[in-house]
Amino acid sequence: MGEPVPVREVTAEEVARFRDRGWARLPGLVDPGYVAGLRERALERLGRRQGRFRNGFVDRAFGQDRDIARQDEAFGALAMSPRLARDVVRLLTGVRSVRLQVTNLLVKEPADGDGHGETVFHQDFPWMPMDRAAMLTVWLALDDVPADMGALRFYERSHLYGPLGRSFVREGDDALTQHPWLADLDLSEPFDLEAGDATVHSSLVIHGAPANRRDRPRLSFTATYFDADTLYTGAPYGQTDGLGLTVNAPFDHPMFPVVRG
Numbered sequence: 001m002g003e004p005v006p007v008r009e010v011t012a013e014e015v016a017r018f019r020d021r022g023w024a025r026l027p028g029l030v031d032p033g034y035v036a037g038l039r040e041r042a043l044e045r046l047g048r049r050q051g052r053f054r055n056g057f058v059d060r061a062f063g064q065d066r067d068i069a070r071q072d073e074a075f076g077a078l079a080m081s082p083r084l085a086r087d088v089v090r091l092l093t094g095v096r097s098v099r100l101q102v103t104n105l106l107v108k109e110p111a112d113g114d115g116h117g118e119t120v121f122h123q124d125f126p127w128m129p130m131d132r133a134a135m136l137t138v139w140l141a142l143d144d145v146p147a148d149m150g151a152l153r154f155y156e157r158s159h160l161y162g163p164l165g166r167s168f169v170r171e172g173d174d175a176l177t178q179h180p181w182l183a184d185l186d187l188s189e190p191f192d193l194e195a196g197d198a199t200v201h202s203s204l205v206i207h208g209a210p211a212n213r214r215d216r217p218r219l220s221f222t223a224t225y226f227d228a229d230t231l232y233t234g235a236p237y238g239q240t241d242g243l244g245l246t247v248n249a250p251f252d253h254p255m256f257p258v259v260r261g
C-alpha cells in the first residue's frame with residue numbers, strides 16, 4: 001500500500017447540510033496536487049479516445065468514461081480510499097458500510113458548435129435495481145469549474161419527496177416538466193469550483209447543470225456509493241444484468257466492492 005490518498009474529513013456542518021438539503025459542497029475535499037495527477041491521467045485517456053457516442057439523451061449532456069477506477073490505479077485508489085469511505089458513511093444516515101457502485105470520468109464539451117448541452121434536471125435513483133435509496137455521488141472537479149462551465153445545481157430538499165420518476169428517457173422529460181411544483185423549492189445558486197473541490201448529492205435529490213459556456217472541456221470524476229446492506233431487486237439495468245446477482249440478496253460481487261473505512 002502506498003501513501004493514503006489525501007482526502008479530508010467532512011465536517012459535522014457538511015453532514016448536517018447534506019442531510020437537510022440533499023447535497024453539500026465539499027471545498028478542498030481532495031488535495032490539489034493529487035488532483036493535478038488525476039487531471040493529467042484524464043487528459044491522456046481523453047486524447048486516446050475514439051469517436052464519441054451521441055445516441056442517447058445522456059450522451060447529449062456529457063461524455064462518460066465509465067468504471068475508470070477499475071482501469072486506472074490513481075482513480076482506483078481514490079474510489080477505494082478508506083478516508084473517502086468514512087466520509088460517505090458519515091454523510092448517509094444509518095449506514096454501517098458502503099459499496100462502490102460506479103465511477104466515471106465525465107466530460108462536458110463546450111456548447112459551441114457540436115458540443116454538449118445542459119444536463120437536464122433529474123434524480124439518479126429511479127434507474128437503480130436497489131431496494132433502498134441510501135446512495136450518493138461524490139462529484140470531484142478535476143480542474144477549475146466556474147459556474148458557467150457547468151457545475152451542478154440542486155433543488156433544495158427535493159430528496160425528501162422520494163423517487164419522482166426517470167428522466168433521459170424521452171424528449172422533454174426533465175424533472176421540472178414532469179413535476180412543475182419543484183419550482184417552489186429553492187434552486188441552489190450557481191457557484192465556482194476549484195480543482196479538488198467536490199459536491200456530494202443524494203440519489204434522490206433533483207440535480208442538473210447548465211451547458212459549458214467556456215472554451216475548454218469541463219472535467220470531473222464521480223464515484224457513487226450505496227449502503228452495503230442494500231438488496232438487489234432484479235430490475236433490469238445495464239450494469240447488473242447478467243452478473244448473476246441474486247434477487248433479495250446483497251450486491252456480493254467484485255463489481256460492487258465494500259470500501260472499508
Ligand SMILES: O=C(O)CCC(=O)C(=O)O
Binds near residue numbers: 061062119124139207
Ligand atoms: O455532471 C453532470 O452534468 C451530471 C452528473 C450527474 O448527473 C451525476 O453525477 O449524477
Ligand SMILES: [Fe+2]
Binds near residue numbers: 122124207
Ligand atoms: Fe445524476
